[in-house]
Amino acid sequence: MIKPQLVEGLAEQFSQFLSGEAKVLDQESVRAQVKSMLQGTFDRLDIVSREEFDAQKAVLLRTREKVEALEKQLQTLDEQLQKAP
Structure with missing residues (x-):
């Protein structure tokens, strides 16, 4: 199982990467969606x-x-x- 800190960190980095575009959108919403997407992807990969x-x-x-x-x-x-x- 992937550590939640890793997913959170990746989501944070991704939201910072999109910060210019995210000003138009709700940045917390973008962060939550990215975190959910990353967690789902890692769960499907069956990584230990x-x-x-x-x-x-x-x-x-x-x-x-x-x-x-x-x-x-x-x-x-x-x-x-x-x-x-």
Whole structure:
């Protein structure tokens, strides 16, 4: 989920960019519409935050380590079974 501060900041920058034209319009209305548009766009993009990405990366790393350990254990057991009479 995108942080609301990012959306707010982008909306503010966009409204400043349009400040010359926004004098004719209600600047708060423009800001609210831009904020809504940006939030909707980010929601559709299915973007995750850096914190979420790093957390999932750590989970994946731990899972990979466990799988590798289990593969070694399976190989050892398989070798023992092959040596047994």
